[in-house]
Amino acid sequence: MAGDVTRIVVMHAYSAGNLGDGLLVQEAVALLHEAFGSDVELTLVARDPDSFTDFDGTRLPSLPSAGGLAAVPAIARTIRRADLVVSVGGGYARGDTATAFTKYAVVHGTQTALVGALARRSLYLPQSVGPFHRTLWPVVRSAYNRIDLVALRDDRSVEQLGGRTAERVPDSAILTMDRPAPVTTPPARPVVLSVRTVSPRARTRLETLARSLGSFDGYVQSATLGNDDTAPMHTLGPARVVPRTELLSPESPRRVVVAVRLHAALMALRAGHHVVHLAYERKGFGAFQDLRLPAYCHNVNTFEPAAVVEQVQLLLTDPAARHAYDQHIREAMGEVTTRRAHLVDTLRTIAAGERP
Structure with missing residues (x-):
């Protein structure tokens, strides 16, 4: 099954200058390599694509770019030719004020709409969705319901987004956590x-x-x-x-x-x-x-x-x-290990055109 997946797009990245966002991209790539092997062709869509110098693949600017909407055709073509489209994890889907929703709609809502309309198969890695003003939730739910599976990293997002495609999964940084063994010496100060x-x-x-x-x-x-x-x-x-x-x-x-x-x-x-x-x-x-x-x-x-x-x-x-x-x-971590294995299996299942 993994051999049938050769092109994958990773959406919604921000900037590697934010260490958390850089980590989420690294962990997305690690999950994809575990599911499909290291030979898959990856494309990253990011707000600051040049900052991801360690990313082994094609990098495209997301919206807004220097050319305004000029990025849309290239992103759309990339999504159409991909076998699978995933998002990085994160907390970018929120809009409880007019300013916050405008930022979400332009930068991330556009990407989600493109994925829902054009992707053959899609999975959004663990993220939070919300808060949104109550009048906007129907629009948000409609967009996310077109994604094959949306992994949500908190109970409130599960409750508010709902839908058949939502599933509770720990944050990507937890799924891949390899914490060193405890030490007996007291912590250093300060x-x-x-x-x-x-x-x-x-x-x-x-x-x-x-x-x-x-x-x-x-x-x-x-x-x-x-x-x-x-x-x-x-x-x-x-x-x-x-x-x-x-x-x-x-x-x-x-x-x-x-x-x-x-x-x-x-x-x-x-x-x-x-x-x-x-x-x-x-x-x-x-x-x-x-x-x-x-x-x-x-x-x-x-x-x-x-x-x-x-x-x-x-x-x-x-x-x-x-x-x-x-x-x-x-x-x-015992439960987390099980959830990670389940997510990898789900990636393969969705890529194969089956329901998880």
């Missing part, structure tokens, strides 16, 4: 704090948290296009900003990390750190539920800084707390 632009009330809480932590290191997850965390991070006054090569290296000491971006949290977990996540969207709660760590996920708009500091101190000083944390992840 704590690492990673933030992004948030609402004013959330910013006030983050400022209180930063003061309460005392000396801390910062970490910048995204520094690209309209998602640059550099200024929000530096204005909190970290002792230094840890480079990604240090934080994500398996050779570096384990740390306690407090992260606002989901994939900053998940990538730190994958590197062996203990993480408290301050979620700004539904995807964070779904991910930490799948990892069996819901107690370590807080709403960034309403969290109590003192409670987060208490969790940080517990992870820094209590071996039993770290052991329980690691045990929750180990138990979760």
Whole structure:
């Protein structure tokens, strides 16, 4: 069956300058190679295609491009000739305000419409869909119902999108997680704090948290296009900003990390750190539920800084707390391994023209 699939298009990518988006593209490629072999011809449709220098295949600009709608014919031709079209995972499908919906409709809604109309077979890898204004949900559901299968990474998206094509699946960064073995030594200090632009009330809480932590290191997850965390991070006054090569290296000491971006949290977990996540969207709660760590996920708009500091101190000083944390992840990964195998089988089933 895998030998019948030679051309695959990967849609909805953003920029590798955002480490989370770069990771989601890497994991999409890994899943496709597992399902169909490494000889498949891949095409990536991305907002910043030139940033994906490690992508082995053709790269096309998505909308909006420098030429406006000029990208549409090339994307349409590529979709028509493909044996299978997939999306990267992510949280790009949202539009609860006029500005957010316009951005979604132009950049991503157009891509979903093209896939639904032109693709022979299609599967959207684990993502969140919503929030949308209630009047827009019928349009969104209609578009997604034309995709053969939509993998959703949180329960709220499943509830709101519904439909025969939706299925609950963990985030791609969890499906491929290979966390290093726990260590018995205490975490290195100071704590690492990673933030992004948030609402004013959330910013006030983050400022209180930063003061309460005392000396801390910062970490910048995204520094690209309209998602640059550099200024929000530096204005909190970290002792230094840890480079990604240090934080994500398996050779570096384990740390306690407090992260606002989901994939900053998940990538730190994958590197062996203990993480408290301050979620700004539904995807964070779904991910930490799948990892069996819901107690370590807080709403960034309403969290109590003192409670987060208490969790940080517990992870820094209590071996039993770290052991329980690691045990929750180990138990979760058994189910995750099964779900990954099921997703790979589903890719093959859909590519063969069968219903999953």
